[in-house]
Amino acid sequence: MSEFLRMGGYARYLWPSYAITFIVVVLNVIWARRLLARARADALRRLAAQGGES
């Protein structure tokens, strides 16, 4: 296992590369989901306001 983690001496370059890419992937999921949740909430608020007026 530690042999695997050492990656033949390249660990200090390899694992940060994987970590950065992982973070970018996860952040993309979080950002997109948050954007959609906000857009939905905003649209629902607006619909509620419209419904109240008519």
Next chain:
Amino acid sequence: MAWTWFHRLGSPPFVYRLATRLTPWFAWPAAILIVAALYGGLVLAPPDYQQGQGFRIIYVHAPSAWMSLMVYVTMAAASAVGLIWRMKVAHAVAASCAPVGASFTLAALTTGMLWGRPMWGTYWEWDPRLTSELVLLFLYLGYLGLRASFDDVQRADRVSAVLAVVGVVNVPIIHYSVVWWNSLHQAPSVMKLGTPTIATAMLVPLLLMLAGFTLFFGAILMLRLRAEVLRRERGTNWIREALSS
């Protein structure tokens, strides 16, 4: 007419529902492919005869770089469609691409630096490939900045679309930079004509990762596109229906 699909793609309610339905079909295969590629790339693939275990950075670097280009081409194509046919949904697609593309360009650059240090002895060199990829990051950031500088969505769409379309000349420059000029960066081993110059056990995880990332982009694009369509269409009647279900 065969053109009806094109007109339907111009309809926000249709696109919203289509994107909702397609999201899991992108997301799940993407997750499975990426996990399989990680196992293949980190465990099954043999070490490289020159770079040892260090070559495994390819499994995150090359797919990130592929994303940076593929997303840009998608953004430019959607922008062109938006400009030519004045299709609002196409502009919404383009706007959804930019943050995703920018983030993966940053990943491609940083993982490339981390790969360059042990193999070339330097994190950064003003080399044609590296420089043109950095220009791509600035194109994405310029696009996002330009969009943010307009309050009017339609003006933002048109002006930023022109930038996206003009900037697409950088894409072939990035791709062929390693062929046209002497570059530190290695020449393509997969994205070229003819058979790939890489062993099968190394190639398969890379192809899985490329496919996984591409589908991942599809899933993120569907989520962002729905948000973008909702924002642009707020106050219209179909949204009440779409959100109540």
